[in-house]
Amino acid sequence: MPLLRINATVNGPALHASTRSIRNVLVQARNGRGVSVIMVHGYKYSPFVTGRCPHRQIFAAEEWPAALGLAQPDTLSLAFGWHARGGLAVACAAAYDAARDLAEVIAALRKRGPVQVIAHSLGATVALAALPYLQSGDVGRMVLLSGAAHIGLARHALATPSGRSCHLVHVTSHENALFDLVFERLVSGSGAIGRGIAMPNAHQVQIDCTTTLKCLAALGFPLAPPQRRICHWSSYTRHGVMAFNGALLTGQLPLTRLLTALKDVPTAPSVPCPAREKTHHVNKAPTERATA
Template identity: 45%
Template sequence: MARNPVTNRHAADLLLAAWRVNTVSCLLHFIQETVVVVLYLEATRCSGDSSIMPLLKINSGPDGPVLHTGQDSPLGPTLAQALRHGRGPVVIMTHGYKFAPGHGLDCPHQHILSLDPACRSWKAMSWPRALGFGAGQRDEGTGIAFGWPGRGTIWQAYRQAEVAGAALAQLIEMIARIAPDRPLHLLAHSLGARVVLGALERLPEGRVGRAILLSGAEFGSRAAEALSRGAGRTAEIINVTSRENDLFDFLLERLVTPPARGDRSLGHGLPALPRTLTLQLDHPDTLTALACAGFKIERPKARICHWSSYLRPGVFGFYRALLRTPEALPLPQLRAALPAEPDPRWSRILSLPYPETCNSGWRGAAT
């Protein structure tokens, strides 16, 4: 076989050398890709999240939103990957008082905002799974667990909720830039309502579709202010209340200085606007109307309970439908079927009969 006049080597030797180099390169590339996949699967397993499109864990940091894995980890690429490889709504869930990221079993990412809560408390149920995340379907949407430092005194947590609202607004703006066509909704409990309202007033109109506030710990005049600005002017707000929460509403009004003298908490209701709805979850007529629409929610058993709005069996089927199929549950139709006025404060001390028949005139379909 002829030799190469430059290298003085046979052509076969050159082909063999090239084959060896190419083989080694492919092998190294294979090892690299395998390591990446293994590390990703291990991280997913350790986080307790088993969905194909992961539940993102994001916190309110000193300078804005950060990944729960650490402030040095870049949020943008992770967020972009999750949003661009999925379909369906983006639902951001946030907690209330006494939770803080990284604070043991009081970390929300180990509790209500986890797909598989590590905490075994009777109050620890998975919001993401209850909303339909974690099944591994591409059209299930993207769930985002948003944590913020809600521990310390009630005054400290109340101030931190304002800071967290600004961080949540930044996160929603990032989502809008990456996936402008994805519908975005919010779900919050207790002081998380203050976080959500603080975000809405900082965002442009149209950024948020619906927000569900569960036993919201905020004042009515503060809510009215937020709903008169930015995304607060266009988002639909469902204010879920219960007379079971009266004690907590009363304590908020007595402990935290209200924006205006005589101001009441959200348990008293939201400003009456076409895009707002206050739903008293323990009202007999409310439960009857929802049952007629296919959402059977268990009757309240406690006279005092701050967590009933998400622990009562059946409630998340209703919330899931509100956020996943909002067109099937328009607010005007809901409003027409529900009681016009809430029960007065402290009425849970009375034993009220619950009607067994459907008399609301509303026939809907649970989704």
């Protein structure tokens, strides 16, 4: 099935570079069968800014969709764009607005079955903040890549009906520690999720851990070792990692099998120093637009 390109707008979700009705397209899509995967980009991208459009860059067919192995006849792939520009705090606020549009798209696909979501960086905030607007079973698995989101948001979202039925895997490494610390400094809230979420349905995979890399290789997913001490993009640029991410999304790699392989691997927080927890308020009450 062709890739659907969707943007968050002031008037709700809309098809990218098209005047077609998104409602009609999603009604047609939800009547199909197979895995549904939504990709969400992070900071600095915007489908409304020339030269920074995610649909022409990381969401181009030969980039994320190909690397994740989504070009299958029964796979519904959606690329979700939003305006992640401006200062980090401004973009974070925009992420909460975009979450409502993401939730509307997911809810529209409810008849098709649980949606799988993959999000990088600040896209993790969009993905997590969408959960309180949804129903149990709407999201099956959420794969976050070097997520820029607060622990408080993650715990709140995973405690909602849709969050409790969702399994979250955070793929990260100590290469991202500096970015986590910057996020904590510039965006008020609890510590970054790289410190660990501590929820029964949330799991962290440290791809800079030698033991973890050996376990993943034994599962058939060999990853290259870290190439840099500081990198915010290794969770999708490291050789082999997108095949692993894609297998988690499509079910090729069952989560139980991954967790069994990693059961004896200690999970060290990606951020090296402790942070003081703060109350983190998220999401206004769900609207009919998001739950229809």
